[in-house]
Amino acid sequence: MIEFKDVEKYYGDFHALHDINLEVEAGETVVLLGPSGSGKSTLIRTINGLESIEGGQLIVNNQDLANPKTDLNRLRKDVGMVFQHFNLYDNKTILENIMIAPRLVLKRDEAENKETAMGLLERVGLTDQANKYPSQLSGGQKQRVAIARSLAMKPKALLFDEPTSALDPEMVNGVLKIMREIAQDSSMTMLVVTHEMGFAKQVADRVIFMADGKILEDAPTAKFFEHPEEERARQFLSQIVH
Numbered sequence: 001m002i003e004f005k006d007v008e009k010y011y012g013d014f015h016a017l018h019d020i021n022l023e024v025e026a027g028e029t030v031v032l033l034g035p036s037g038s039g040k041s042t043l044i045r046t047i048n049g050l051e052s053i054e055g056g057q058l059i060v061n062n063q064d065l066a067n068p069k070t071d072l073n074r075l076r077k078d079v080g081m082v083f084q085h086f087n088l089y090d091n092k093t094i095l096e097n098i099m100i101a102p103r104l105v106l107k108r109d110e111a112e113n114k115e116t117a118m119g120l121l122e123r124v125g126l127t128d129q130a131n132k133y134p135s136q137l138s139g140g141q142k143q144r145v146a147i148a149r150s151l152a153m154k155p156k157a158l159l160f161d162e163p164t165s166a167l168d169p170e171m172v173n174g175v176l177k178i179m180r181e182i183a184q185d186s187s188m189t190m191l192v193v194t195h196e197m198g199f200a201k202q203v204a205d206r207v208i209f210m211a212d213g214k215i216l217e218d219a220p221t222a223k224f225f226e227h228p229e230e231e232r233a234r235q236f237l238s239q240i241v242h
């Protein structure tokens with residue numbers, strides 16, 4: 001589903017990703033961990049072309065991201081993204097936020113689009129908020145709308161970039177619960193940048209540990225938490241797991 005081969009990324013002179021090699025199979029749930037500034041967001045943003053790559057090869061859903069001719073809009077139909085700050089349309093209702101992309105991009109029939117959107121709102125526990133605007137919702141509710149909006153496109157993969165970092169603590173569990181349910185769908189591929197170690201331990205099939213723009217460790221979840229091989233990973237875990 002996703003394959004990085006010797007990928008390099010620069011921001012100007014700054015070398016942000018070094019020699020990234022990574023394969024993610026369809027249906028896998030992968031959590032990216034690492035200290036601040038290690039390149040986690042940059043890495044997942046390359047997967048749907050929000051960041052370009054400057055070297056190597058990146059194939060996502062059979063499309064080549066190193067090729068400037070690759071149609072990013074087509075790619076983004078299949079690879080959704082949930083951001084830290086929700087990125088909802090503030091001037092559209094919750095229902096409209098969910099219906100807009102399937103209408104414009106997939107040309108989904110209006111009645112079917114509404115039925116799908118209402119089904120998703122039910123799934124994230126927000127049926128009663130359908131006609132409100134984002135400013136009337138809490139951060140946790142907004143993030144659940146953002147997840148429903150991504151799911152409305154029926155993507156093959158979902159990328160989550162610190163989806164709970166901007167939320168008040170009491171809102172975090174509601175969002176993680178929905179993410180856990182999505183991960184249980186065996187056909188959905190998920191890459192998640194998060195600082196939620198409980199989520200990583202319970203839900204991830206694999207953990208990728210990054211530091212200084214490099215992947216230092218790529219291990220099954222239990223192995224990573226019980227026997228991390230890299231000293232930097234051990235340090236990282238000793239600072240956060242108590």
Ligand SMILES: Nc1ncnc2c1ncn2[C@@H]1O[C@H](COP(=O)(O)OP(=O)(O)OP(=O)(O)O)[C@@H](O)[C@H]1O
Pocket residue numbers: 011014016034035036037038039040041042043
């Ligand atoms: N648009 C940009 N221009 C220049 N440098 C950038 C840009 N975006 C990120 N960087 C730099 O690239 C490095 C990696 O940033 P990135 O956001 O990918 O890290 P991260 O591991 O996701 O960090 P955090 O956990 O703090 O979000 C950092 O040094 C950051 O300052």
